[in-house]
Each structure stands twice: as C-alpha cells, then as structure tokens.
Amino acid sequence: MATVANYANIFVRYDLIGAGEAKGARVSSKDAALQKVLQCVIEGDVDNIETVVVEALESKDPMTIINDGLIKGMNEVSRLWDEGVYYLPQAIVASDAMLTGIEICEEKLGKAIEKKGTVVTHTAEGDIHDLGQKIVNALLRANGYEVIDLGKDVPVDDVVAAVKKHQPVMVTGTALMTTTMTAFERISKRLSKDGFTLPFVCGGGAVSLEYVTGFELGVYGKDASQASGMANDAVNGMSWGQLREKWNS
Numbered sequence: 001m002a003t004v005a006n007y008a009n010i011f012v013r014y015d016l017i018g019a020g021e022a023k024g025a026r027v028s029s030k031d032a033a034l035q036k037v038l039q040c041v042i043e044g045d046v047d048n049i050e051t052v053v054v055e056a057l058e059s060k061d062p063m064t065i066i067n068d069g070l071i072k073g074m075n076e077v078s079r080l081w082d083e084g085v086y087y088l089p090q091a092i093v094a095s096d097a098m099l100t101g102i103e104i105c106e107e108k109l110g111k112a113i114e115k116k117g118t119v120v121t122h123t124a125e126g127d128i129h130d131l132g133q134k135i136v137n138a139l140l141r142a143n144g145y146e147v148i149d150l151g152k153d154v155p156v157d158d159v160v161a162a163v164k165k166h167q168p169v170m171v172t173g174t175a176l177m178t179t180t181m182t183a184f185e186r187i188s189k190r191l192s193k194d195g196f197t198l199p200f201v202c203g204g205g206a207v208s209l210e211y212v213t214g215f216e217l218g219v220y221g222k223d224a225s226q227a228s229g230m231a232n233d234a235v236n237g238m239s240w241g242q243l244r245e246k247w248n249s
C-alpha cells in the first residue's frame with residue numbers, strides 16, 4: 001500500500017507553485033535578498049523563510065524586510081486569493097511564512113529598555129486573521145511600547161477587562177471580516193459607558209474609515225505603520241477626537 005511520505009505535499013498545488021516560481025505573481029524586487037523573501041511568502045515556503053530572512057538581515061534593516069518583503073508578499077497573496085488563483089491551503093502556508101519572518105525581524109528590532117506606555121492589541125471576536133495585528137505588535141514594541149497582546153478571536157468582555165486591568169494609552173483592534181468587525185462598536189460602547197476616553201484604533205481589511213469614525217473613541221488605522229505614531233500622540237496627551245482629526249481627515 002502506498003504511504004504519504006511528506007504530508008506538506010498534500011497542500012501543494014503544482015499547477016500554481018513550482019520550481020521556485022509562484023505562477024501569476026506580479027510583484028518582484030530588484031534587490032536579490034528581498035526578492036527571496038517575497039518569493040518565500042508568496043510560495044508559502046515555510047522551510048526556507050528563516051534562512052532568507054536571516055540572510056536579508058545581513059544587508060537590510062528589519063523594517064525594510066517587513067515592509068518591502070513580508071507585507072508586500074502577503075499583499076500579493078491577498079490579490080491572488082481575490083482573483084481566485086489561491087485557495088485556503090496557499091493562504092495558510094503563506095501566512096505561516098510571513099509570521100515566521102515577522103518574529104525573526106521583531107527579535108532583531110529589539111526592545112527599548114524604557115517603556116513609553118502600554119497598548120492593548122487584539123483581533124476581533126470570531127476572527128482568526130491576525131497578521132495585521134502581529135505587524136502592529138512588532139512595530140509598537142520596536143518603538144518602545146509594552147504590548148499586551150490578547151491574540152485572535154478575543155471576546156468583547158476580555159478586551160474591556162484588559163483595558164481595565166492594564167490602563168493602556170491606546171487599545172487596538174483588527175478585523176478582516178464584515179461579520180466580526182461589529183464587535184468594535186460594542187467594545188467602544190462598553191468602554192465609554194465605563195468612563196474610558198482612550199483612543200480605540202481599528203484596522204484590518206474589512207474595516208473602513210466610515211465605519212470606525214461612526215462610533216465613539218474610534219480612530220481608523222489604514223496601515224500598521226501608523227500605530228506607533230498614534231500611540232506617541234496619545235502618550236503626549238492627544239484625545240481620541242484629536243487623533244481622529246489628525247489621522248483620519
């Protein structure tokens with residue numbers, strides 16, 4: 001009887017991925033090291049991502065690898081999914097590759113000794129799409145913030161409890177599904193009712209400026225790179241309304 005020698009191959013569609021090339025991928029980098037990172041994410045090459053990221057770190061700073069390699073690669077995976085070229089298995093291995101890369105870069109970015117403040121981050125209840133949140137975590141930590149990472153699929157009650165416990169300068173939420181982002185409005189109502197006035201920065205593919213600016217405390221985060229600038233503003237005493245004014249208009 002034939003046995004499966006390599007279970008990883010169950011998830012490989014050879015018509016889409018093969019011989020070091022993700023068919024249909026349109027993005028590329030002129031830089032050889034970044035090209036390898038891009039390719040590993042797009043192909044979901046979890047076996048080689050560590051090697052190529054470590055190699056890229058020899059000549060590039062971690063932020064360049066995150067922005068021009070890992071995020072760019074994952075954006076391309078999103079496009080391939082939207083166009084029906086990629087399916088769940090490809091998206092899973094691509095996200096695993098990206099997360100491994102983020103972890104390596106995060107280690108290299110280091111952590112500032114003196115913390116500027118605390119930020120609570122989470123991915124919405126019912127939602128397991130946590131790549132955006134992981135990027136936000138890495139960038140906040142790199143900029144000197146203590147991050148209380150509540151993870152993915154976090155119940156509304158847990159977010160509110162964490163804010164009460166840790167008294168952060170800012171709380172963030174990520175949602176990739178129209179069905180899950182509705183939790184943000186419930187969180188905002190609960191926080192306001194309990195007298196909190198901290199900014200609640202919400203981002204993620206499903207979320208729009210119109211939606212987030214429709215509830216109290218809500219500030220829309222289009223890009224993960226905005227998170228530390230927003231936290232700096234909150235630490236410097238800006239209210240959620242002033243943050244919205246500055247970042248959302």
Ligand code: B12
Nearest residue numbers: 078127128129130131132174177178203204205221223224
């Ligand atoms: C990767 C992916 C997955 C992976 C997730 C892995 C992981 N660990 O996250 C896997 C394969 C597991 C998956 C599963 C599913 N997925 Co999916 N997935 C995707 C895909 C292809 C890419 C999403 C992604 O990670 N993008 C990259 C990240 C970095 O982007 P991002 O989170 O938006 O973050 C950026 C910004 O939004 C911003 N940001 C985000 N958060 C924050 C926070 C702050 C504070 C700030 C400032 C900024 C910020 O910064 C980032 C850029 O710098 C999208 C397609 C698409 N076009 O988006 C579908 C998509 C999100 N998935 C979808 C669906 C339906 C599912 C499933 C239900 C499929 C199924 N039938 O099982 C399940 C979900 C199960 C669940 N309960 O959550 C739908 C959602 C539809 C909708 N609008 O409701 C999409 C849109 C695909 C589609 N067109 O149908 N998925």
